[in-house]
Amino acid sequence: MCNWMPKAARTFGLALAVLPALTLAACRPPSAPPMIAAAADSTPPATSSAPTPQRESIEPQWTEVERRQFVGQDLFNHIDGAAEVFLEMGFREVLVRLYSNGQAKLVHEVYEMKDPTAARGIYLRFRGRGTPVAGVSGRNFGNRYQIGAQKDRYFVQITDASGRGESLSTMTRLVNQALAAIPHDGDVPLLDLLPAEGLVPNSEVIVCGPYSLQSVFTLGEGDILQLQGQRCGIAGDYVTEQEDSFTRLIVPYGSAAAAGTAFQHLLHGLDSELQVLRRNEHTAVFREKNGQFGSITARDDKLDIRLHLVRDPGLASQPKVP
Amino acid sequence: MYSSLSDDSAKTPTVTRRQFVQIGALGAGVLLGTPHLWAQQASQPSPPPKPKTNIDDALKVARTKYSLPGPFPGKVVHVQDAQATVDGRIVPSAVERMFARGLQELTGQNSSESFNLLFTKDDVVGIKVNPAGAGIISTRPEVVDVVIAWLLGNGLPKQNIIIWDRFDMMLKDAGYTPERFPGIKIEGLQTMVEKLPEGDNADHSAWLDKDGNHISAGNFDRDVYYWADVDGPKDLPYLNQHVFNGKYSYFGKLVTQKLTKIINIPVFKNTGNGVSMATKNLGYGAICNTNRLHTPLFFDVCTEVLAFPALRDKLVLNIIDGLRGQYEGGPMPAAQFVYDYNSLFLATDPFAADSVGHELMVQKRKEMGIKVNEHPRYTEYLRYAERLGLGVVDPAKVQVRHV
Numbered sequence: 001m002c003n004w005m006p007k008a009a010r011t012f013g014l015a016l017a018v019l020p021a022l023t024l025a026a027c028r029p030p031s032a033p034p035m036i037a038a039a040a041d042s043t044p045p046a047t048s049s050a051p052t053p054q055r056e057s058i059e060p061q062w063t064e065v066e067r068r069q070f071v072g073q074d075l076f077n078h079i080d081g082a083a084e085v086f087l088e089m090g091f092r093e094v095l096v097r098l099y100s101n102g103q104a105k106l107v108h109e110v111y112e113m114k115d116p117t118a119a120r121g122i123y124l125r126f127r128g129r130g131t132p133v134a135g136v137s138g139r140n141f142g143n144r145y146q147i148g149a150q151k152d153r154y155f156v157q158i159t160d161a162s163g164r165g166e167s168l169s170t171m172t173r174l175v176n177q178a179l180a181a182i183p184h185d186g187d188v189p190l191l192d193l194l195p196a197e198g199l200v201p202n203s204e205v206i207v208c209g210p211y212s213l214q215s216v217f218t219l220g221e222g223d224i225l226q227l228q229g230q231r232c233g234i235a236g237d238y239v240t241e242q243e244d245s246f247t248r249l250i251v252p253y254g255s256a257a258a259a260g261t262a263f264q265h266l267l268h269g270l271d272s273e274l275q276v277l278r279r280n281e282h283t284a285v286f287r288e289k290n291g292q293f294g295s296i297t298a299r300d301d302k303l304d305i306r307l308h309l310v311r312d313p314g315l316a317s318q319p320k321v322p
Numbered sequence: 323m324y325s326s327l328s329d330d331s332a333k334t335p336t337v338t339r340r341q342f343v344q345i346g347a348l349g350a351g352v353l354l355g356t357p358h359l360w361a362q363q364a365s366q367p368s369p370p371p372k373p374k375t376n377i378d379d380a381l382k383v384a385r386t387k388y389s390l391p392g393p394f395p396g397k398v399v400h401v402q403d404a405q406a407t408v409d410g411r412i413v414p415s416a417v418e419r420m421f422a423r424g425l426q427e428l429t430g431q432n433s434s435e436s437f438n439l440l441f442t443k444d445d446v447v448g449i450k451v452n453p454a455g456a457g458i459i460s461t462r463p464e465v466v467d468v469v470i471a472w473l474l475g476n477g478l479p480k481q482n483i484i485i486w487d488r489f490d491m492m493l494k495d496a497g498y499t500p501e502r503f504p505g506i507k508i509e510g511l512q513t514m515v516e517k518l519p520e521g522d523n524a525d526h527s528a529w530l531d532k533d534g535n536h537i538s539a540g541n542f543d544r545d546v547y548y549w550a551d552v553d554g555p556k557d558l559p560y561l562n563q564h565v566f567n568g569k570y571s572y573f574g575k576l577v578t579q580k581l582t583k584i585i586n587i588p589v590f591k592n593t594g595n596g597v598s599m600a601t602k603n604l605g606y607g608a609i610c611n612t613n614r615l616h617t618p619l620f621f622d623v624c625t626e627v628l629a630f631p632a633l634r635d636k637l638v639l640n641i642i643d644g645l646r647g648q649y650e651g652g653p654m655p656a657a658q659f660v661y662d663y664n665s666l667f668l669a670t671d672p673f674a675a676d677s678v679g680h681e682l683m684v685q686k687r688k689e690m691g692i693k694v695n696e697h698p699r700y701t702e703y704l705r706y707a708e709r710l711g712l713g714v715v716d717p718a719k720v721q722v723r724h725v
Contacts, residue, residue: 077559079654128650129691130658145458145657161457163410163657205693214594218697237693247693273697290696 058099059170062106066098088209088229089121090114092153099174104160104167108174111155116186117232121206123150125215126157129202135172138179144168147175152186154178193250193302194236200245203237207249216249217307220269225251225303226262233303249305256301263298283315373551373618380629381710388583390634392670393439396714398678399427399668399723406645406664412464417645417666421468424641424668427723437476440638440670441583446482447473448581448636452588452603452643453487453496455655459648460496461587463503465641465666469585470506480505486576488512488607511574512538512610514562529562536565542572542610543579548627554614564611571609573632584637586672590644590663592652592683596621596700599679600640600672601707602653604633621703628672629710640675642667649686659690673713674720677704681717 058064070078071093075086078094092112099106113119123139126148130141140149142158144165149156156178158171190206207213209227216235219225225233233251240246253259260282267284270276274286274294283297293309306313401424406416422433429436441447449469451461466485473483483506487493490510498508515529529537547570554560554567561567577584588603605624606612615623628634644665651659669675680701687694704715714720 126651126656126658128659141658143658145660148658159657161655161657163457200691203691203693214695216693217695218699235693237691271697289698 058174059101061101062099062170063101064097065100068096070094070096084211085125086111086113086122088211089206089232090118090208099170101167104162104164106167106171106174107157107159107161108178109157109159110178111157113153113155116153117188117190117206118208119150119153119155119186120188120191121208121212121232122155123148124204124206125212126155127202133168133172133175135169136175136179138176140175142171147171149175149179151179151182152184154182190232190234190252193234193252194248198238198240200237200239205235206232207235207251208232216247218271218273219266219305220271222269224266224269224271226253226258226265227251244310246309247307249303249307251303251305253301253303256298259298259301259303262303263296266296266303277312278315280315285313285315287312372622375551375619375622375626376547376549377626377629380626380631380634383631386635388440388635388638389631390628390637390671391673391713392638394428394670396671396674396716396720397428397669397723398671398674398720399424399725400665400678400682401427401668401725402663402665404664407662410662412462412645414464414467417462417464418468418471420666421465421472421641421668423725424666425472427725428668428670433472434476437472437478441473441476441478443477443479444482445478445582446484446580447478447583447585448576449483449485450584450586450588450604450607451485451487451493451496451498452598452607453489453492453498454653455589455591455648456492456496458655458657459589459591459646459652459660460655461589461643462645463497465587465643465645466498466503469587469641470503481507483507484509484576484581486510488574488610489514509576511541511576511608512536512565514538518559518562526558536561538565541575542566543575543577544572546573546578546630546632547571548573548609548623548630550615550619552614552618554611560613564613566611567614568611569614571611571615571627573609573630577608577636578632581636584633586637586640587643588640589646589648590642590665590667590679590683591648592650592687594652594700595695595697597676597680597683598653599642600669600675601625601628601703604628604637604672608633621700622706624676625673625703625707625710625712628707629712634712637672638670640667640669640672642675642679647683647686649683649690650692671713673704673707673715677701677713677715677717677720678722680704 073087075083075091075094078096090113092114094109094111097108099108111122113122127141132140133142133147136147136149138149138151140147142148145163146157146159156175158174160167160171191204194204205216207216209229210223213225231251231253233249235247235249237247238245253262273289277285277287282299283295285293285295287293293312294307295313297304401420403416403420406413406420425436426432429439431439449466451466453460470483474480485498485503485506486509488511490513493508493510500508519525531537542565549570551569553569554564556567566572586600586604588599591598593602601624605627609627644663644667646660647663648656648660650656667675667679684694684696707713708715
């Protein structure tokens with residue numbers, strides 16, 4: 001059955017022109033390498049709501065020479081390996097502008113996410129331990145190659161791939177203009193879930209699904225935390241006198257019942273590299289492959305997961321979730 | 323990737339799409355994710371089973387004396403020279419010394435003997451670079467210079483050297499031009515239009531022929547392919563970038579018909595919790611229609627594609643360009659995670675090279691405070707390669723020489 005023609009093929013002129021040949025090609029038996037099977041997909045343009053600096057506010061030697069906009073899953077047409085994480089976090093659209101002064105080029109990207117938490121998640125991911133750039137007013141990191149900043153539900157990034165530094169002042173100005181065009185910042189309550197004591201500065205990572213969880217730990221396959229594209233958790237590294245260093249991941253579920261269900265789901269699908277040592281109704285302790293320990297606790301409406309513990313925490317020693 | 327929405331009022335002809343893509347902080351790269359596959363995986367409680375491939379076809383072919391892992395299984399030479407980069411600029415003389423030292427340490431023989439160990443003067447040698455991320459993290463032309471000088475110095479005719487990658491425009495972006503390398507052939511396996519035409523009456527004749535085939539379709543060998551039971555998306559942007567979109571990823575004819583030997587010069591960078599170094603540079607660089615493979619077979623491709631004779635029996639030397647490294651944000655260029663590493667890694671065994679690179683990458687990520695997920699899934703492809711006899715990655719057997 002040759003049923004590959006997507007609905008997009010019905011909406012794009014070119015696809016109609018090539019469909020007869022392509023249909024034949026696509027229906028060739030699998031024993032012979034098929035010819036191409038092209039059918040077009042088109043996403044209707046959308047009007048960007050991204051904050052846009054006024055053209056005249058850019059130094060006259062710089063000209064905006066190209067502008068592009070990517071909406072929703074069209075992001076795959078702009079970036080590669082990171083598109084999944086953006087989408088998982090709640091990507092809405094990005095406005096990309098290319099500036100040139102005849103010698104250097106700057107790429108100005110404004111990513112609009114669904115909310116400040118999503119934007120902060122992207123920001124934290126790209127910031128790493130990066131440090132702020134002098135002259136940029138607001139939450140930012142960067143160097144002469146690239147400046148990243150975040151405010152409200154926007155993540156702003158300016159890049160000079162040459163890294164020569166001559167454009168840094170213009171990059172700084174563009175970032176400041178973009179941030180100034182965003183009227184107010186938004187709260188990210190998720191960040192407050194991590195206790196401040198012992199938290200390693202700049203180690204926070206927001207987890208909203210399997211892709212963003214990958215950078216923290218492998219707990220299991222698929223949507224092992226039952227985030228369901230609707231919830232996010234927060235991870236951070238800790239150094240304490242009691243536990244040396246460890247990583248903590250806290251996920252709020254909105255209700256104790258949902259947290260309990262997530263706890264059961266997690267234990268049921270726990271990665272085969274992790275050996276459960278003991279468990280009760282709300283807590284499980286496991287050993288990691290490298291001999292370190294981890295624990296999972298369901299309390300109130302949250303899961304509190306600790307990783308890379310040097311010592312076996314035992315079932316009774318779980319600190320209270322704030 | 324190359325089709326997009328645009329604001330007509332902002333279009334100008336002064337900057338090409340490839341320049342636009344090149345300098346995009348996140349925009350450069352070969353390997354797109356797959357939207358529909360992504361959506362499936364993100365919403366599923368558990369992933370689908372791994373699709374079947376035609377790896378058995380590759381394993382049936384008898385090996386040659388040049389087959390992977392080559393004459394030095396499990397051996398990796400790491401040459402580091404702090405003087406290789408000064409104020410962000412490469413010092414060619416230092417790179418030349420590093421290469422000579424590393425080669426001698428790898429083979430235990432001098433320059434000429436090393437050449438004769440791996441090549442004959444009749445060989446057509448392809449130098450596979452990684453031009454993605456030009457300007458931030460791409461194979462430096464200075465490294466290619468010393469390799470070419472070595473080949474020429476040992477009698478290989480200039481016309482028998484081809485610098486190549488999958489995409490022609492990325493080669494140009496990264497400085498691989500006839501002006502920069504006079505007399506050396508520079509070939510991309512495929513081209514693409516820099517800006518996909520849009521609208522009901524869009525003219526796609528610049529990349530689609532009258533039969534609806536990509537104009538680069540003829541550059542791929544229909545008789546030599548990596549088959550995997552997963553389909554590529556059937557849309558024009560995908561086709562523009564990937565040439566084909568069925569279940570077949572054809573090898574480039576350059577690799578199957580023209581080249582007799584390959585020198586692989588990737589960069590030192592991460593891809594998520596893994597590395598994008600020697601094996602990924604070829605696994606995803608020598609074939610088309612790769613996007614579909616990302617989600618279900620990501621690292622396996624790095625092993626299985628290299629098991630095919632077109633690569634297995636021609637890839638004789640790997641030189642990881644670690645003059646710069648990128649420890650996070652990869653495979654895309656991310657300037658905030660790039661550092662001067664002043665290193666070259668030489669190996670005939672690409673899996674050993676990646677194994678060593680992975681360990682060093684993990685160390686660097688920890689040192690820089692990056693969360694490190696050391697789950698074995700990110701290195702399983704290396705052990706898989708060892709089981710297939712393509713490389714040696716067991717830490718107990720890998721020999722690393724730091725010089």
